Amino acid sequence: MPGDLRDGRIVIVGAxxxxxxxxxxxxxxxxxxxxxxxxxxxxPPYDRPPLSKQVLLGKVPADTTGLPMRRDxxxxxxxxxxxxxxxxxxxxxxxxxxxxxxxxxxxxxxxxRARPWPNPEEASLDGVFTLRTRDEAGGLAERLAAGPKRVLxxxxxxxxxxxxxxxxxxxxxxxxxxxxxxxxVGALGGTLSKLAAVMHRNHGVDLRCGVTVTTLRGDGNGxxxxxxxxxxxxxxxxxxxxxxxxxxxVEWLAESGLAAGPRGVACDxxxxxxxxxxxxxxxxxxxxxxxxxxxxxxxxxMLSLEHWGNAVAQAEVAAHNMVSxxxxxxxxxxxxxxxxxxxxxxxKSVGVPTYSDHVVIAQGSLEARRLAVVYGFQGRVTAAVxxxxxxxxxxxxxxxxxxxxxxxxxxxxxxxxxxxxTIPSDVPDPSGLSHGPTVxxxxxxxxxxxxxxxxxx
Amino acid sequence: xxxxxxxARITDxxxxxxxxxxxxxxxxxxxxxxxxxGSYLIGTYHEIAALLHDPRISADPRIRTAPSPYPSGETVKxxxxxxxxxxxxxxxxxAMRPFGPPHxxxxxxxxxxxxxxxxxxxxxxLRDRKQIDIVDDFAYPLPITVICRxxxxxxxxxxxxxxxxxxxxxxxxxxxxxxxTERDQTGRQARQEMGLYLVNLAEQRRDRPTDDMLSAFVxxxxxxxxxxxxxxxxxxxxxxxxxxETTVNLITNGVLTLLRQPEQLDHLRREPGLLPRAVEELLRxxxxxxxxxxxxxxxxxxxxxxxxxxxxxxxxxxxxNRDPRRFHDPDRFDPTRPxxxxxxxxxxxxxxxxxxxxxxxxxxxxxxLIPHLSTAxxxxxxxxxxxNAMLRGPRHLPVHL
Numbered sequence: 001m002p003g004d005l006r007d008g009r010i011v012i013v014g015a016x017x018x019x020x021x022x023x024x025x026x027x028x029x030x031x032x033x034x035x036x037x038x039x040x041x042x043x044p045p046y047d048r049p050p051l052s053k054q055v056l057l058g059k060v061p062a063d064t065t066g067l068p069m070r071r072d073x074x075x076x077x078x079x080x081x082x083x084x085x086x087x088x089x090x091x092x093x094x095x096x097x098x099x100x101x102x103x104x105x106x107x108x109x110x111x112x113r114a115r116p117w118p119n120p121e122e123a124s125l126d127g128v129f130t131l132r133t134r135d136e137a138g139g140l141a142e143r144l145a146a147g148p149k150r151v152l153x154x155x156x157x158x159x160x161x162x163x164x165x166x167x168x169x170x171x172x173x174x175x176x177x178x179x180x181x182x183x184x185v186g187a188l189g190g191t192l193s194k195l196a197a198v199m200h201r202n203h204g205v206d207l208r209c210g211v212t213v214t215t216l217r218g219d220g221n222g223x224x225x226x227x228x229x230x231x232x233x234x235x236x237x238x239x240x241x242x243x244x245x246x247x248x249x250v251e252w253l254a255e256s257g258l259a260a261g262p263r264g265v266a267c268d269x270x271x272x273x274x275x276x277x278x279x280x281x282x283x284x285x286x287x288x289x290x291x292x293x294x295x296x297x298x299x300x301x302m303l304s305l306e307h308w309g310n311a312v313a314q315a316e317v318a319a320h321n322m323v324s325x326x327x328x329x330x331x332x333x334x335x336x337x338x339x340x341x342x343x344x345x346x347x348k349s350v351g352v353p354t355y356s357d358h359v360v361i362a363q364g365s366l367e368a369r370r371l372a373v374v375y376g377f378q379g380r381v382t383a384a385v386x387x388x389x390x391x392x393x394x395x396x397x398x399x400x401x402x403x404x405x406x407x408x409x410x411x412x413x414x415x416x417x418x419x420x421x422t423i424p425s426d427v428p429d430p431s432g433l434s435h436g437p438t439v440x441x442x443x444x445x446x447x448x449x450x451x452x453x454x455x456x457x
Numbered sequence: 458x459x460x461x462x463x464x465a466r467i468t469d470x471x472x473x474x475x476x477x478x479x480x481x482x483x484x485x486x487x488x489x490x491x492x493x494x495g496s497y498l499i500g501t502y503h504e505i506a507a508l509l510h511d512p513r514i515s516a517d518p519r520i521r522t523a524p525s526p527y528p529s530g531e532t533v534k535x536x537x538x539x540x541x542x543x544x545x546x547x548x549x550x551x552a553m554r555p556f557g558p559p560h561x562x563x564x565x566x567x568x569x570x571x572x573x574x575x576x577x578x579x580x581x582x583l584r585d586r587k588q589i590d591i592v593d594d595f596a597y598p599l600p601i602t603v604i605c606r607x608x609x610x611x612x613x614x615x616x617x618x619x620x621x622x623x624x625x626x627x628x629x630x631x632x633x634x635x636x637x638t639e640r641d642q643t644g645r646q647a648r649q650e651m652g653l654y655l656v657n658l659a660e661q662r663r664d665r666p667t668d669d670m671l672s673a674f675v676x677x678x679x680x681x682x683x684x685x686x687x688x689x690x691x692x693x694x695x696x697x698x699x700x701x702e703t704t705v706n707l708i709t710n711g712v713l714t715l716l717r718q719p720e721q722l723d724h725l726r727r728e729p730g731l732l733p734r735a736v737e738e739l740l741r742x743x744x745x746x747x748x749x750x751x752x753x754x755x756x757x758x759x760x761x762x763x764x765x766x767x768x769x770x771x772x773x774x775x776x777x778n779r780d781p782r783r784f785h786d787p788d789r790f791d792p793t794r795p796x797x798x799x800x801x802x803x804x805x806x807x808x809x810x811x812x813x814x815x816x817x818x819x820x821x822x823x824x825x826l827i828p829h830l831s832t833a834x835x836x837x838x839x840x841x842x843x844x845n846a847m848l849r850g851p852r853h854l855p856v857h858l
Binding site: 368 | 506507510511512513515517541542543546753754755757805806808
């Protein structure tokens with residue numbers, strides 16, 4: 001088979017953002033063969049960011065966030081059926097309905113699912129939710145609309161914080177329990193986590209940090225009634241949202257021989273999957289949240305990103321490379337970016353904030369709730385996070401791409417008074433947090449000579 | 458060196474009908490082109506984009522310390538268009554409260570019906586006429602009526618505000634080696650008089666609000682969100698002028714472009730659904746704002762050239778819009794163009810405040826005109842242009858129907 005595949009058979013496993021964008025790009029690249037997209041959810045690809053925002057606020061129904069198609073990918077959509085295995089030698093994907101799909105090229109874009117509450121019995125109580133899918137968001141929105149007395153959110157990462165924000169905006173009492181020292185600390189480090197904590201409290205959130213939830217309690221009818229916390233206190237609530245981060249959907253690859261584990265499927269900068277010996281495969285590609293890939297700007301560490309923008313950019317690169325011969329293949333070098341809206345603030349990030357040792361407030365101030373925080377590692381800029389100041393983001397992105405010296409040079413009119421005083425970035429070890437990281441440096445935090453090796457389950 | 462005279466040649470009135478070959482020369486000589494007076498001219502897309510997002514770059518003319526092709530002697534506090542953050546952010550946010558999201562998300566959309574009605578009336582008046590002037594008969598009356606309605610300015614006062622507008626817009630022009638003292642004096646006076654006029658109008662609505670923005674400004678209940686008298690004057694003068702001047706040029710440039718390219722006119726007549734994209738392409742291809750000035754707060758490096766603090770840098774937005782390193786086949790007007798991130802409304806923190814309104818008006822105007830232009834032709838090509846090089850557009854556009 002030639003390197004520049006024009007016809008033949010391509011299978012994409014995963015029918016969400018990355019899968020759809022890859023399918024569209026394949027057709028744009030001139031692929032005229034058969035294209036099959038497999039998804040375990042029964043609906044066409046939809047957008048997830050609104051699920052924790054507009055949907056919970058009741059502004060749009062959960063089933064109206066379908067992703068617009070840039071073009072008809074002319075694909076055979078196999079929706080509502082799960083992939084159960086991969087035979088790399090026979091080049092087939094096995095499906096839960098017993099069928100198997102032969103392929104010339106495969107794209108793995110199975111993404112993640114919400115990390116469930118560890119006790120299945122407690123997790124099944126009526127009123128206990130996780131938030132990842134359209135159905136989950138629809139169910140939770142319905143409960144919020146019914147006006148619960150109190151909502152308990154477990155985990156103060158981005159999803160947990162956005163849920164808490166939506167509850168407060170609807171006038172619902174909410175308690176947030178977080179094992180770490182502050183909300184968002186795992187993604188943004190110490191400085192901005194202090195602002196996040198203030199925003200929670202100013203908006204009337206009952207924020208409890210440094211505690212874990214030990215038990216979810218139900219009444220005799222299996223209805224959630226409250227939870228016990230590790231500090232001995234008890235929270236009475238009628239809805240609980242478990243926001244402990246995400247689990248990568250890799251179980252179906254367990255027997256495939258690919259380098260697939262809890263942190264995702266490892267691939268090279270061209271999105272080609274590695275096998276378990278670290279040998280790159282020729283016809284299996286990976287994109288989106290389920291991938292982990294090396295990035296030259298961040299010490300070639302394997303990154304796994306749960307970012308909307310990464311799913312799009314990586315899917316486009318993967319699709320291009322799937323139908324292009326070796327020398328014409330492209331690397332996936334996009335600088336990571338993500339955004340969140342919560343408590344009336346627009347938070348945007350570029351680079352990898354956890355890849356840092358120090359930060360400065362370069363523009364604005366915490367007091368004004370409007371600022372740009374720049375992150376540095378060993379004297380170069382590695383990330384920036386803006387709060388209500390997104391127009392500066394491109395400038396900082398350029399500093400990251402060019403490995404500009406940290407702290408960044410002076411000059412802006414709204415420069416913070418202490419813009420040359422660096423403070424430790426204070427990024428905690430993710431294993432001490434409730435909320436899983438949305439950016440995982442899957443090797444080690446750069447300022448620690450420590451590698452966390454997770455044993456297989 | 459020829460490139461040192463580029464700005465002088467671009468602003469030369471003789472080149473007003475077609476500055477685009479000069480922009481090509483600018484990009485060729487660039488990216489950063491020093492002018493004879495020590496200022497700099499930049500016309501390449503990526504460098505312009507980077508500068509418009511660079512927090513070290515100021516829009517405030519008062520921080521200039523070196524020669525500039527812009528009028529000097531500016532000591533009073535300018536409107537937010539030419540202020541930096543955080544002051545710019547404060548004023549723009551306050552000005553946005555009665556105009557757009559998050560506080561007034563429906564304001565522009567609610568104008569849709571009225572805009573359709575006004576365009577309908579204007580079209581009606583064109584019936585049975587053999588020759589019309591697109592500017593005076595259509596492109597000017599529509600946006601001026603709309604901005605009067607939005608702000609709450611009586612249309613009957615036209616003779617007043619038109620004269621003020623002309624004087625103020627003249628001072629916003631650009632051009633080296635020219636004595637602008639008298640022009641600037643007239644402009645300053647017009648700004649003062651117009652500010653006073655608008656503040657007085659607003660005062661008449663204190664506690665008696667009518668549904669317009671002047672009423673909203675003057676009746677803001679929260680003292681922390683209120684504009685001072687001086688800020689109200691500066692801001693409303695800006696909103697009034699920027700709210701219609703550039704839209705006149707956008708609509709006129711649209712008709713001119715379509716009459717020069719009958720196949721595109723025909724295409725849009727057959728596919729009216731393309732109109733929103735055609736407006737975007739127009740904003741790229743013939744933008745109403747050709748240049749903006751910026752001044753670095755610190756010595757900055759752009760593509761290997763160091764520009765000192767306080768030096769005037771002119772960004773040729775219209776040239777960036779035609780940069781072949783950004784846009785495929787940039788000199789072609791293509792309403793189906795994908796990935797059309799133009800500088801028609803600028804970029805960065807000063808991105809056009811009124812863009813949603815301008816889009817709506819341009820779509821309505823062109824949508825109403827296109828069915829009547831099938832047998833139309835230009836009476837004069839190129840048409841007579843206005844003096845202004847920065848806010849470029851025809852003074853008249855005579856058309857045979």
